Amino acid sequence: MSIIYDRVALIGLGLIAGSMAHAMREGGLAREIVGHARSAETRRTAREIGLCDQVFDSAAEAVAGADLVVLAVPVGAMGDVAAEIAPHLKPGATVTDVGSVKQAVIEAVAPHIPEGVHFIPGHPLAGTEHSGPRAGFATLFLNRWWLLTPLPDSDPQAVARLSQLVRAMGAKTDSMEPAHHDLVLAVTSHAPHLIAYTMVGVADHLRRVTDEEVIQYSAAGFRDFTRIAASDPTMWRDVFLHNKEATLDILGRFTEELFVLQRAIRMGDGQQLHDYFTRTRAIRRGIIEAGQDTEAPDFGRTPGAAKAD
Ligand SMILES: NC(=O)c1ccc[n+]([C@@H]2O[C@H](COP(=O)([O-])OP(=O)(O)OC[C@H]3O[C@@H](n4cnc5c(N)ncnc54)[C@H](O)[C@@H]3O)[C@@H](O)[C@H]2O)c1
Numbered sequence: 253m254s255i256i257y258d259r260v261a262l263i264g265l266g267l268i269a270g271s272m273a274h275a276m277r278e279g280g281l282a283r284e285i286v287g288h289a290r291s292a293e294t295r296r297t298a299r300e301i302g303l304c305d306q307v308f309d310s311a312a313e314a315v316a317g318a319d320l321v322v323l324a325v326p327v328g329a330m331g332d333v334a335a336e337i338a339p340h341l342k343p344g345a346t347v348t349d350v351g352s353v354k355q356a357v358i359e360a361v362a363p364h365i366p367e368g369v370h371f372i373p374g375h376p377l378a379g380t381e382h383s384g385p386r387a388g389f390a391t392l393f394l395n396r397w398w399l400l401t402p403l404p405d406s407d408p409q410a411v412a413r414l415s416q417l418v419r420a421m422g423a424k425t426d427s428m429e430p431a432h433h434d435l436v437l438a439v440t441s442h443a444p445h446l447i448a449y450t451m452v453g454v455a456d457h458l459r460r461v462t463d464e465e466v467i468q469y470s471a472a473g474f475r476d477f478t479r480i481a482a483s484d485p486t487m488w489r490d491v492f493l494h495n496k497e498a499t500l501d502i503l504g505r506f507t508e509e510l511f512v513l514q515r516a517i518r519m520g521d522g523q524q525l526h527d528y529f530t531r532t533r534a535i536r537r538g539i540i541e542a543g544q545d546t547e548a549p550d551f552g553r554t555p556g557a558a559k560a561d
């Protein structure tokens with residue numbers, strides 16, 4: 253494949269930036285990949301494993317002369333990073349981000365982007381519960397969606413070039429309104445993560461009573477919950493604090509449904525439970541029949557690393 257951006261700067265060197273570095277390198281998509289992370293330990297590890305061609309101690313040095321700058325830090329840190337790099341951006345460069353929330357990131361980042369620099373927010377719908385510079389792998393984005401939420405005045409050519417990079421890393425692209433993105437992700441990702449965190453918390457409380465039985469005999473479904481609940485605490489704290497409204501809306505609806513099912517169990521209403529589960533099974537089967545279950549082959553099974561932030 254051919255070079256799409258000459259110099260790419262990755263700010264934040266964790267799972268997503270690391271996976272981008274591997275994918276871009278494997279595909280020969282950038283002439284030079286440079287990076288910066290806030291913590292000295294992360295920078296040391298990134299240098300040790302050769303994650304980038306160069307790792308800089310400051311974000312300003314990293315973005316100087318870059319054609320593409322990728323903000324791959326927790327959502328709550330995006331605004332500060334944008335303010336720090338703004339004076340050092342090359343005219344004509346593109347800045348994108350990979351944050352799990354879009355509206356709040358746009359509000360925090362866009363005001364800092366200078367005239368003549370393109371800001372195109374994005375979100376790869378791919379991840380694992382692992383974080384840090386050793387967690388990335390080249391196939392993370394294979395067959396996954398990578399949503400772009402361009403601004404009304406985004407330059408179509410800059411958007412097309414970024415889409416080209418995303419597709420060259422194996423992902424599928426689509427565009428979406430930021431507010432709609434945040435609502436969709438509240439349903440498909442953010443609320444489910446909170447439910448998994450809660451369920452593991454409940455089991456943990458119970459463990460004290462039942463002497464480790466819950467964990468020892470945990471079935472596959474609960475194990476999946478524990479995988480999700482092992483996700484990075486900083487990342488998920490920021491997701492919930494920055495997609496507050498949509499997540500609270502979905503959790504409110506979830507609680508109402510939960511009460512309906514809880515009542516059906518209490519009343520012994522087997523018909524209601526059966527009807528409900530028949531409906532949800534049809535939804536899953538519909539997804540599979542439509543060929544929309546695009547789980548990457550090694551999704552979630554790649555050995556990760558402890559986070560060094
Ligand atoms: N993990 C996922 O499943 C996933 C999936 C899609 C999108 N995202 C989003 O991608 C972004 C990065 O997530 P990740 O999973 O790669 O996280 P990560 O924890 O693996 O990496 C984050 C990196 O950012 C660095 N960092 C933190 N604050 C910084 C700052 N102020 N300046 C510079 N560097 C800083 C950390 O040192 C670390 O290297 C987040 O916004 C997250 O919402 C994550």
Ligand SMILES: O=C(O)C(=O)C[C@]1(C(=O)O)C=C[C@@H](O)C=C1
Nearest residue numbers: 352376377378379380381440441
């Ligand atoms: O680790 C996982 O399996 C994930 O949950 C990844 C996941 C998701 O919800 O699908 C998590 C957050 C992101 O913003 C995108 C992807």
